[in-house]
Amino acid sequence: MLTGDVAYIKQMNRCLLLSKIIEHGMISRADLAKITGLNKATISVQVSDLVSEELIIETKQEHKNLGRRPIMLSINDQAGFALGIDLDKNTITFTLSTISGTPIRTDTIELPSSNYKIILELLIMHIKDYIQQCAHARYGLVGVVIGVHGIVNKDEMIYFVPQHQWQNKNLKKDLENEIGIKIYIENNANLCSFAEQVYKHHQSKNLLSVSLYSGIGLGFMVNGELLKGYHGYAGEIGHMIVVPNGLPCSCGNLGCWEQYASESSFFNQLSDNQNKLDLRYENIQNMLFEKKPKTCNQMEQYIKFLSIGLNNIINLYNPEILVINSELLRMYPNALTEITAHLTSTISQYCELLLSELGNKACVMGACALAIKKFLGVSELCLTSDEDMLS
Structure with missing residues (x-):
């Protein structure tokens, strides 16, 4: 029981530190201690683990004062990538982002029909292509979240999509069986709301x-x-x-x-x-x-x-x-x-x-953010939106 409690607390501390590093972009160990209330020994152990896992990186900040240059911690953007997908009435939009939420590529394709099997094959083909693009990173493609303009239940089953007349489709299972990585299905409006809180409010x-x-x-x-x-x-x-x-x-x-x-x-x-x-x-x-x-x-x-x-x-x-x-x-x-x-x-x-x-862009931004949150296991996520992406 004690081991379980210690492991749980360690995981909580890890998630807290990760969320604060992401929120601040770059932050020192000393500032992390002030913000989180964790002692320096705990932070030192956690940071050492995160650096060895290549989730965060250390850089020395330039400053003009005397003394040692502070070592700053930031998320390792090249550790892995998240894929957000907006499955709409006539189009599918794919956005690939770093694990700090910065978009690096967006593609939109026209849907030839509403046929479920045709759209499933399109999704499989494009997701596999993104997996190959991310293969160089330590964690590759960390997760895929698809925003659906319809009713999705708590088990991520698609109950009904009025625009395509889909009923009771298990898109999550159909994709995971073919692709082999974690897929999440969410209602598009939920992802839009999530994006507003994570990026703006x-x-x-x-x-x-x-x-x-x-x-x-x-x-x-x-x-x-x-x-x-x-x-x-x-x-x-x-x-x-x-x-x-x-x-x-x-x-x-x-x-x-x-x-x-x-x-x-x-x-x-x-x-x-x-x-x-x-x-x-x-x-x-x-x-x-x-x-x-x-x-x-x-x-x-x-x-x-x-x-x-x-x-x-x-x-x-x-x-x-x-x-x-x-x-x-x-x-x-x-x-x-x-x-x-x-x-x-x-x-x-x-x-x-x-x-x-x-x-x-709110749906795909929210989708990328949710994939990042799931991968890192953090309870809170604060990202900075790229203004060029919003124009």
Whole structure:
């Protein structure tokens, strides 16, 4: 029993030190002792182990003062790599990052169909290619996390993906059988929320992220953990009914929120109104800039329906920070002002309403971060986003 207790404490100390080294980028042993409260002997033993495992490296910092140059500790970026995957309606996006969360490569491929076997083969082929690219590192590819735009249970089984009409697919098992490395499957909105906390809002204890792209998804971080519900199905807020007997939804209901407030619904409606089949974000941005009446009126209706759903979410969860992830709203200067004007209830309470700076990269960033967290075994993870990646 004593051995187990000692090993557990040692593992806790290891995870604490790793998380602080990652958070600060570079830090000395002395500063680690101040921050963590661990004694110098404990830190010395742990650092020695981590250096021998090539997870961290030591460098001498240049300084002009007299005396010995301090030895700084930092994560070894070349020890291994994480792969984040965003499996969306029409595309798959792959992002490879270092174990400090810095992205080094992103690829996007078009999906030829929604057929499960075809997409499975595409995933197998590309993941194997990334494994080969990372073979030079001591730990190679440390983990793969796939964000799915659908319902994923606590066992990481895909229960339902409306856009592909997949039901009860064990993508995790199918991939692991072929590839031989650890695969994690997660809901894309959960990964977006995780990315917001890990990269942008480290101190937030109650962060809620709403993604508005091909559908609407909700991710909620409470004390650093995702709120998933009993089976893991929590967050399918896009299928909250906001218009009784309204527009039909692929889920089988009528009047779901995502039929009125997702970006795909906005694009579809505007395409019908403009008789244009291939509208892009830049087209809409130009129409809004030129104050085209139909486009402006539709945006007004879009924000109205979006605000109805946000009001319901705020009343349900009382978030500290509410992040809206939408490329459409990022190009509309008055978005937050107009949304806030609709949230007039004296009951609805939240501290901050923000537009995501991570945009459509949030899912793959969250996926990379989760793979890193799983590999290192840390309970908390604070990473620094690369501003070039966000542009």
